[in-house]
Amino acid sequence: MTKKLDATVFHNGFLNSFDFVLTDCDGVLWNRNEAIPGAKETINALQDMGKTVIFVTNNSSKSRYEYHRKCEVLGFKSSVDRIFPTSYCVAVYLKSIDFKKKVYVLGSSGIAGELHSAGIPFLPVGPDPMPETEYWYNWVAKELKLDSEVGAVVVGFDQHVSYPKLVKTVSYLKDPNCVYIATNIDEQFQTDLKHLVIPGTGAFIRAVEAVSGRTPIVLGKPAKFLYDCIKYQYPDLDPSKGIIIGDRLSTDILLGRSTGLRTLLVLTGVSDLNEVERCSNSNCENKQMMVPDYYLPSLADLGRLMGVIQ
Amino acid sequence: MTKKLDATVFHNGFLNSFDFVLTDCDGVLWNRNEAIPGAKETINALQDMGKTVIFVTNNSSKSRYEYHRKCEVLGFKSSVDRIFPTSYCVAVYLKSIDFKKKVYVLGSSGIAGELHSAGIPFLPVGPDPMPETEYWYNWVAKELKLDSEVGAVVVGFDQHVSYPKLVKTVSYLKDPNCVYIATNIDEQFQTDLKHLVIPGTGAFIRAVEAVSGRTPIVLGKPAKFLYDCIKYQYPDLDPSKGIIIGDRLSTDILLGRSTGLRTLLVLTGVSDLNEVERCSNSNCENKQMMVPDYYLPSLADLGRLMGVIQ
Structure with a gap:
């Protein structure tokens, strides 16, 4: 009890x-x-x-350095090597399996920052929107290119989630050798906004699972x-x-x-x-x-x- | 057999x-x-x-009229009243329950067209992207408004799916009286593009379910x-x-x-x-x-x- x-x-x-x-x-x-x-x-x-x-x-939205800075600003004593966000765990995990290819990130700059610090190559993060065209499928078929050097997909929180990003995520995961990592599977963020529900990384994981049938290696609690x-x-x-x-x-x-x-x-x-x-x-x-x-x-x-x- | x-x-x-x-x-x-x-x-x-x-x-991406036109262009004899896309079924369903409020659509112009034809009010469809701001949560908290007249959410295929749209979808569904309709739950579109996997409406449904706990009324086969x-x-x-x-x-x-x-x-x-x-x-x-x-x-x-x- x-x-x-x-x-x-x-x-x-x-x-x-x-x-x-x-x-x-x-x-x-x-x-x-x-x-x-x-x-x-x-x-x-x-x-x-x-x-x-x-x-x-x-929370994968910040790197260790960014969390350290946040601690400083808010008055918490900390040091970078005592801060373990899942963004950092992504880099540790990829190092632990001696990963040598590129990473595709459905996620934000926190993960990008940690991959950069660890010297692991990755495709750029940030907005990757669908253009306003009447023929979305034709656009996807013609313009949406995969990078053949990608060997891992990381799904974290991404406020710029979009259809092209979803297509890339599940398409890379077609290859059963493509490593699939989730920072966490929390479905919601806590909020005190009474009227809103704030979806978390778990929502993206479930969408990807429905399409790809793949279950990720989950790093977070x-x-x-x-x-x-x-x-x-x-x-x-x-x-x-x-x-x-x-x-x-x-x-x-x-x-x-x-x-x-x-x-x-x-x-x-x-x-x-x-x-x-x-x-x-x-x-x-x-x-x-x-x-x-x-x-x-x-x-x-x-x-x-x-x-x-x- | x-x-x-x-x-x-x-x-x-x-x-x-x-x-x-x-x-x-x-x-x-x-x-x-x-x-x-x-x-x-x-x-x-x-x-x-x-x-x-x-x-x-x-497929909810076109209205009955648009499918009729497609039939004409491709040489299939048809008439509007013999064409039943799930976009049309959305309007029929809402009429069948004598729905009087507004509809929020995570979906495209096919659904909008049918709601318009049926005289059912709905919020505009199309891109609703996340701006590039360092503080996404603050933006969501401040800028993302719900319409108190919404009484139903429709999820269909939406190539402009975005984080603000997901927030709105699951936030409207917080109200247990909000009607929740899915055009279909197909996870993928068929494609002959060997390298790409093309996610369908089922992916969005699973993401929404993970966050909201809600199961939709499914209209499609x-x-x-x-x-x-x-x-x-x-x-x-x-x-x-x-x-x-x-x-x-x-x-x-x-x-x-x-x-x-x-x-x-x-x-x-x-x-x-x-x-x-x-x-x-x-x-x-x-x-x-x-x-x-x-x-x-x-x-x-x-x-x-x-x-x-x-």
């Missing part, structure tokens, strides 16, 4: 129970471009007391690749001395539970206590694996227990 | 066994803008001998609504006196079998005899329902049996 991380739990050796922290970003540290109140004081205090804080996010990336760079991390802080049961908490980390849910993002209760009461093993050890309304509450926030 | 429609079958009263013909279009009558050789002679001869020939297509539209306009049609000619087992033949029509597969489009054999040998009842009564290499072969083609 989930416990509130209250003063009793806290004073019963909570802080000494871990050496390192994986913290999700969206919904935990910030929402969009605004820091969540108290998050930076808490994260910075954990680092000041010697905890290794590692930033993990399924709850898949373990992201955690493997971290362990590769920090081989001494012992899961029994770690905790993950997240806002989403199906990604953060599930990854934590399945890798043996302790798990802390904060309620400043996607999941709420009703969802925790549904998972607790479910007979499904996968749902049971989404139940966190602890929860708190916000990271600020941890800061208050630590005495760094009034 | 499927039989080849050979001279023995033909002379055993084949032509007298039906009064009306439903014929699929793409892959049976034409491919893109070229008539399949012999198709027009055969179709026209069937009409000359008094058969009612009805054109049925899942193999769903029966298209057939119901025809029966509504031609109430005297007796399925035991009808045949459907198609190129796709999973749409044309399945619809024919499930409505009690005879079924004739032509091999000028999507399905081949290997697929027929796999369906015949399958234990799955749904696959068994895709096995046609007859097959022919092409409509021209029927014309030859009829003596209208050398």
Whole structure:
């Protein structure tokens, strides 16, 4: 059962129970471009007391450097080598399989930036729209060229998704040797816009699957690749001395539970206590694996227990 | 078991066994803008001998009037009221539920044309691209407006599919009272372009489902609504006196079998005899329902049996 991380739990050796922290970003540290109140004081205090804080996010829209800059702007202490967005994991994965060809990216500049840093060639990202012609099929047949050097397709979030991009994605995937990578399979972004639903990468993955029949290698949470990336760079991390802080049961908490980390849910993002209760009461093993050890309304509450926030 | 429609079958009263013909279009009558050789002679001869020939297509990209014009250009005798594209079925469906609000269309001018003809208000179709801004979310939050009078979403084929269109589609569908219609769920278009795979409406449907959790009312084959539209306009049609000619087992033949029509597969489009054999040998009842009564290499072969083609 989930416990509130209250003063009793806290004073019963909570802080000494871990050496390192994986913290999700969206919904935990910030929402969009605004820091969540108290998050930076808490994260910075954990680092000041010697905890290794590692930033993990399924969001592929920025590179490590861009996230580092965002941390600086919003006041979170960080270093580039402690930031693990899925954009970076794409480059790590391709290096790990000694990939030598070109990458086609249905995604944005975050992925492009990481591929560039890793010296992996890729086709340009950005808008690739359908022209306004009466005969779309003729245009596709005549103008839409594939690059024979492409050997991998990466699907991440792409606000410029278009029909030509979809055609290219599924056409490259016709070749069963073409590597197919998804940064994550989150169907929606969290939003406080009451009237709008904001589709995520998972929507593109499902469209591509319907056409190509292909299932991607998923790098982001709850898949373990992201955690493997971290362990590769920090081989001494012992899961029994770690905790993950997240806002989403199906990604953060599930990854934590399945890798043996302790798990802390904060309620400043996607999941709420009703969802925790549904998972607790479910007979499904996968749902049971989404139940966190602890929860708190916000990271600020941890800061208050630590005495760094009034 | 499927039989080849050979001279023995033909002379055993084949032509007298039906009064009306439903014929699929793409892959049976034409491919893109070229008539399949012999198709027009055969179709026209069937009409000359008094058969009612009805054109049925899942393709929503043209209105009835536009298909009529295409028939004229390619030499097929037709009349507007015997042409049933899913674009037209959208309008019929909305009339059948006495729909009074506005329609949001993720689709093209074929649907718009039919809604216009039926006097049903709809939001404009065509490109609705994402601008090139660093802050896509802020743009979406600020600029993307919903129309509160929308009460139905139609998803058909849209070569201008874009992120703003996806956001609008799934956001309208947040309202459980918003009617959700799919013209069809075909994942791919048939193509003879060896290197390209051409995604169909089914890809968009799967993306929308992943985000919204909504399942559409499907109008196109193999769903029966298209057939119901025809029966509504031609109430005297007796399925035991009808045949459907198609190129796709999973749409044309399945619809024919499930409505009690005879079924004739032509091999000028999507399905081949290997697929027929796999369906015949399958234990799955749904696959068994895709096995046609007859097959022919092409409509021209029927014309030859009829003596209208050398």
